[in-house]
Amino acid sequence: MARYHIETYGCTSNRGESRAIESALRDAGHYRVDGPEEADVAIMNTCTVVEKTERNMLRRAKELEAETADLIITGCMALAQGNDFREEGIDAQILHWDDVPTAVTNGECPTPGPGVEPVLDGVVGILPIARGCMSNCSYCITKFATGRVDSPSVDENVEKARALVHAGAKELRITGQDTGVYGWDKGDRKLPELLDRICTEIDGEFRVRVGMANPGGVHGIREELADVFARHDKLYNFIHAPVQSGSDEVLEHMRRQHRVDKFRDIVETFDRELAYWTLSTDFIVGYPTETDEDHERSMELLREIRPEKVNVTRFSKRPGTDAADLKGLGGTLKKERSKEMSEAKMDIVAAAYDEMVGTEREVLVVEEGTGDSVKCRDEAYRQIIVQNATDHGLEPGDFARVKVTAHQTVYAFAEPVDAQPEPREPTVA
Structure with a gap:
């Protein structure tokens, strides 16, 4: 049983790979700890997009090497430019995503079963x-x-x-x-x-x-x-x-x-x-x-x-x-x-976004924002912020109808639209 620390950089596809790695590790009885100092093994899932990103990856890899007993580097930069880590003298295993679980603690992690694990x-x-x-x-x-x-x-x-x-x-x-x-x-x-x-x-x-x-x-x-x-x-x-x-x-x-x-x-x-x-x-x-x-x-x-x-x-x-x-x-x-x-x-x-102001949209609350706000997505995946979320009873996972009130170039602000009361039957005099 190993204690592991994992860090993920880059796109949602990389995040998905890290979740799959973690699922396999949990199935095998390994467990995650809060930082590399407490871990038996640190896993770094890397990104390679521009030169600045690569420099940051190499810098962080050196830090992790000094902070943990064993380091595994995977992800796009590791697989495409593994020699860069070796040339920097970083002592780490450079592995494909699929090979990470079996490499933890010298291959003691079993191959994950065929069951579907939610990510x-x-x-x-x-x-x-x-x-x-x-x-x-x-x-x-x-x-x-x-x-x-x-x-x-x-x-x-x-x-x-x-x-x-x-x-x-x-x-x-x-x-x-x-x-x-x-x-x-x-x-x-x-x-x-x-x-x-x-x-x-x-x-x-x-x-x-x-x-x-x-x-x-x-x-x-x-x-x-x-x-x-x-x-x-x-x-x-x-x-x-x-x-x-x-x-x-x-x-x-x-x-x-x-x-x-x-x-x-x-x-x-x-x-x-x-x-x-x-x-x-x-x-x-x-x-x-x-x-x-x-x-x-x-x-x-x-x-x-x-x-x-x-x-x-x-x-x-x-x-x-x-x-x-x-x-x-x-x-x-x-x-x-x-x-x-x-x-x-x-x-x-x-x-x-300016054209959205004054319109009503159906939104899904996706995540918490800064302060007491939530980030929502409308039907075209445009980002809409609702402030004072607690007062409106909104939290991630809720669906709501909102009216767009303003925008800040790349996202909009909105207020929930109160449900209208159902019409009553007319009374007979």
Whole structure:
């Protein structure tokens, strides 16, 4: 029996992997302690996104090595850049996520059984539907850690979702490196079927958010997928489709599996099927081959599509990737382009939230906020804050109808709408 400490960095997919690791450890009789000093083994689930993140991972790994008897490092940076930890002289086991439980205390942890273990974070259930992707992007290092897509069956994922709901999940987050290619390794694209079955076969009041799906995978299923969204209120009207550039030439250099017209097709399809929805997308600025004209095409696409959520990232060379061999653009130029796009993004997002003021929305309370407030999500997954939650009797897991009163650029404020009294039968004089 071992005492373990685990730290998780990065996306919800990583958090899901950590929950699975912990589930296996608990099944084997191991237990979690509050800090690395008390632990027999510390587990660090790493992220690799930009160079700053990697420096933070290496720094924290050195600290954990000094604070605990044994250190296991897993996650994307460990699997894609394990040598970086070794070159820093860090004494740790570098392992795949699946191998962590059996490595604790020299392999004494047994292989977890076939039972479904709910993965809960408050009232949020995290459901990784597959691991890996089908892409070969020139700048991406995560693919070295995750490999090609590996998709469990729809039946298996529906049962996992059912277990999460029965365990108390009110929001299911469908995650993966690329949810749009779920099922491709089995010869078919299964995301619409999975979402339809979760919404129709699982009893209970809950909501479902679909995680990142690359446009190349979504394009071929866009009609079917939009139809599923339109038919099911349990699905948040939200998609995250990272376009990365408004220039077809840059997308080709990036080896992205889509071009700008395919991205537009997806947006137009969802616009046609859904009256109120949120598009989230990503842009990389300063890719080594990006010219001034390419950047302007990205700016034009941003202003044209006007996505309600935008992630802007400056290009950063990832060791071992093809893009790392290209001559980079200057830091000043990347900073200027990032600033221009970020400012335009904030104007677009602020306008979207400003349009919400005065409207009424159905929301799910997802988590506690600062002070006596709660964070909610409306039907398009837009964030709404309700203050004085105790006075309103609101807590995570509750559904409520609210009226939006104000916004703070990237989120709105609202007040609950009091239920109207039922009309009385007229009295006869």
